[in-house]
Amino acid sequence: MPEVFNATDYLVDRHLREGGGARTALVTPTRSLTYEELSREVRRVAAGLRALGVRPEERVLMCMVDDVELFTAVLAAFHIGAVAVPASTMLTGAELGQLIADSRCRALLGSAEFAPVVRAALRQAPEVRHTVLTGDDSSGLPPHVRGHTWRQLPAADADDGPYATWPDSPALWLYTSGTTGKPKAAMHRHINIKYVAENYGQRVLGIGPEDRCLSVAKLFFAYGIGNSLFFPLAAGATALLEPSRPSPALFAKRAAGDRATILFGTPSFFGPLLAGADIPDDAFGTVRLGVSAGEALPARMYEGMLQRYGVEVLDGIGSTEMLHIFVSNRTGRVRPGSSGTPVPGYAVELRDAEGQLVEGEGTPGELYVRGESAATGYWCRAATSRQVFLGDWVRTGDTYVRNADCTYTCMGRTNDLLKAGGIWVSPAEVEERLLAHPDVAEVAVVGVPDADGLDKPVACVVPRPGREVDADALVAWCREGLASFKRPRGVIGLAELPRTPTGKIRRNVLRDMARDGSWAEAP
Template identity: 70%
Template sequence: MIQSVPAFNAAEYLVDRNVAEGGGARTAVVTPDRTLSYAELADEVRRVAGGLRALGVRPEERVLLCMADDVELFTGILATLYLGAVAVPCSTMLTGGELGTLVADSRARIVLGSTAFAGTVRAAVERAPDVERVLFTDEWDRLREAGSVTAPYPAWPDSPALWLYTSGTTGLPKAAMHRHADIRFVAENYGQGVLGITAADRFLSVAKLFFAYGIGNSMFFPLSVGGTALLEPARPAPGLIADRAAEHGATLLFGTPSFWGPLLAADVPRECFGSVRLAVSAGEALPARLYHGMRERFGIEVLDGIGSTEMLHIFLSNRPGRVRPASSGTPVPGYEVEIRDESGAVIDVPDVPGELYVRGDSAATGYWCRAEVSRRVFLGEWTRTGDSYVRNTDGTYTCLGRFNDMLKAGGIWVTPSEVEERLLEHPDVAEAVVVGVPDSDELDKPVACVVPMPGRHVDAAELIAWCRQTLAGFKRPRAVVELAELPKTATGKIRRNVLRELVAAAPTP
C-alpha cells in the first residue's frame, strides 16, 4: 500500500495562504509600472495558470522562462508551481546559443520570454526541437484570457518544483532540481530564523529572480511572511538601486561583493538607504573593507553568508549585531557543516583548511540527467560545496576561495583572498583578484588584477610594497595588472579562469 502524503504546493503557501489569513489587501509586489496586492497577485497567478493549462502544460512538466524581473516573470513562476509543473527560470544575460543549450537540455515544450529578449529566445528555440510554443510578454493578456485555475495542484512536499541552472563557466551547465518543500525550508530557516523577516519588510535585491539567491530574496522570503517584493527589471546600477530603496522604503537590501564596491565608489547620498534595517551579501566572500565601508558610509550592517544553487539559498551566515568581518558566520538553523580533507576525512580542529560540506533539507535532489557529477556532489545527506574553508576558534567559518583556486608560490600554499583583502585596504583600489599565472619555469606566481577607484590609477610597485608591509614575502603579488573591470559571471562571481588567460603574458620578476 502506498502511504498517503499530505499535499503541499509552494505557490499556495506563498500566495493563497496570505489571502486566506486576511492579508489580501497588503501589498505583495511593486514594480516600476505596477503594484499588486496579495488578492490581485492570487488572481493573476490563477489566470496565468489557466493560460498555461490551456497550452497543455501538465504536472511535473518543465516551463522555461527567460524574462526580466517584472510581474510577468513573478506570476509565471508562481503559476507554473500552482499547476504542479516545474519552473525553469533562466538568465537573460545568455546568448541565443547558450540559452538554446538549456532549453534543449530541459526538454521544455513551453517557453515564456520577455519581448525585449525575443531575438535571443527565438535563436535559442531553433536548437530545441521539443519546444512547441513560445509566448512573449506582449501576448500576456491573451494568455490570461484562457480562464482561471480555481485550486492549486495537490503536489507533495517532495514533488519537483524548480530547476535552477548553474553558470556552467567551468563545465557543462546543469540543472539543480528542487522540491516544493525546499522553498518553505529556506524561507523559514534563513529568512525568518536569521533575518527576522515580517510582513512589514520590503525586500530589494540586486540579484535577479533567475538566480537561487535572487528568487529567495524577491519571492520566497517576502511572500512567506506577507511582505512586499520590490522588483527592478533593469540592470542594478548603484544609483538606480539607491533610488528604488529611497522611493519604496526598502528595509532589506540584498547584494553581492561586486555591488557593494561600486556602490561605495558612487556618489550616492546616505539618506537613500535610511529605511534599510539590514543588508545581506552572498555570491563570494565579503572583504572586511566593504563591510566596514557600508557601516561607515550608510550606517548599514551587511551580513555576509554563503549559499549555493544546490542548497537553494544561504546556509552559513553572520547574525545581526554579531558579525565577524571577513567570515561567513555560523550555520543557519536547520543546517550542519563540516570541513573535510582531500580524502574526505573530517577536520575537527580549528584553523586547518579543507573543503566545506553541508547538510540540510533544502539540498537539491540532484542534477537533471547528470548522474556522474550528481554522485560526486551529493553524497547521501551531505553536499560538497567545492569551497575551501577554515573553522575559526570562535566557531565562525572563513572562506579561503574555491577549493581549486588555491595556489602555490615558492612551494608554499597561498590563499588568494588573504592577498585580495590586503589590496582592498589600499585607497586607490576598488576591486582586486589574485590568480596564479605560470612563469617561464611553469611555476605559478601570484598576479594581482586590480580595478582602481574612479579617477585614479594604481602603481604596481607601490601595491606590491603595500602587500609586503603586512604579508609574508612569498604571498606578495609578483605583478599587478590594471583593468577597467573584472570579468564576471551572470551571478557576479569572478571568472578567474578568464583572468588567468588575460594575464598569462604579464611580466613577473
C-alpha cells in the same frame, strides 16, 4: 499517500485565508499588487499555461526581466504542478538554446527585450511548441512554434486551484555551471522553498509583514529568487522588483523611494556603492539590514557600509545546490571577513582531499553542508551528482577554515588555492588586502605558472573611478600587510572582471589572460 503541499499556496493563497489579502505583495517601478491581486494574476497565468497544454512536472523555461510577468510565471508554474526554470538573461541565443534543449521544455516564456535571443534559441529547440512574449510582437518564430503575446495568453474557463503536489514534488530548476563547465540544472522540491524561507529568511533575517525586500541579484539566481520571492511572500511582506540592470544610483533611489528595509547585495555591488561620491549618506535610511552573498564580503566593505550608510551587512555563503544561504553572520554578532556560523537547520563540516574530517582551528578544508533544502541532484548528470551529493552531505567546492569563535572564513574555491614558494596561498586573503587600497575597486588573484611550472600569484585589478593601477604601489601595499610570499608577483589593470551569466568571476579567463606574459614580474 504523501501530504499535499504546493509552494504557491504556501507563498500566496495562505495569506488570503489568514486575512492578509489587502497587504502589498509586490511593487515594481510601474505597478503594485496586493496579495489578493497577485493571487488573481497567478491563477490567470496558470490557467493560460494549462490551456497551452503544460502538464504537471513538465518544465516551463523563462527568459525574462524581473517584473510582474516573471514573478507570476514562476508562481503559476508551481500552482499547476509544473517546474519553473528561470534562465539567465545574459545568455546568447546559442547558450539559451542549450538550456531549452537540455530541459526539454515545450513552453518558453520571454520578455520583449530578449525576443531576438529567444528567436535565435528556438532554432535549435525542436521540442518547443509554444512561446509567450511580453509586448505586442510574437512574430518571427520558427514554424514549429506557435507564438503568443502575454495579453493573448490563452485562459481556461476556470482555474481548478493548485495542483495537489507533494512536499517532494519537483518545483524549480536552477541552472549552474560555476566558473567553468557546462550548465547543469539543480532540481528543487516544493518543500525546499519553505525550508529556506523559514530557516534563513525568518530565523536569521527576522523578515516580517512590515519588511520591504530589495535585491540586486535577479530572480534567475538562487540568491535572487529567495530574496525577492520566497522570503517576502512567505512572511507576508513586500517584494520590491527592479527590472533594470542594478547600479548604485538606481538602487539608492529605489531604496529611498520605496522605503526598502532589507537590501540584498553582493561585494561587486557594495564596492562601487561605497566608491560612489554622488550617493547621499542617508540614501538607505529606511534599510534596517543588509545581506551579502555570492563571494566573500571583504571586511572593509562591511565597515564602510556601516560607517557611511549605517547599514549592517550580514555576509553568508549559499549555493544553487542548497537553494540559498546556509552559513551566515548574525545581527550584532558579525565577524567582519567571515561567513559566520551555520543557519538553523544546517550543519557543516570541513574535510580534506580524501574526505576525512579536518580538525583544529585555522586548518583549511573543503566545506560540506547538510540540510533539508538540498537539491535532489542535477538533471541528467548522474556522474556529477554522485561527486557532489554524498548521502545527506553536499560538497560545496569552497575551502574554509574554522575560527576560534566557531565562525567560518572562506579561503576561496578549492581549485583556486595556489602554492607560492611551496606554501599554500589563499587568493581571498590577498584580494582582501588589495581591496583595502584606496585605488582598488575590484580584484581577483589567480595562479599563473612560470617557466619552471611554479605558480605565481597575479592580481587582476579594476581601479576606482578616476584612479589608475600602479603595480609597484600595490605590490608594496601587500608586502606591508601580508607575509612576503603572499604578495602578487604581477598586476594587470582591467576595465572590468569577466563574469559568468550568474555573476561569478571567470578565473579561468583571467588565468589565460595572465599567461600571455603581458605583465612584468615584481620583485
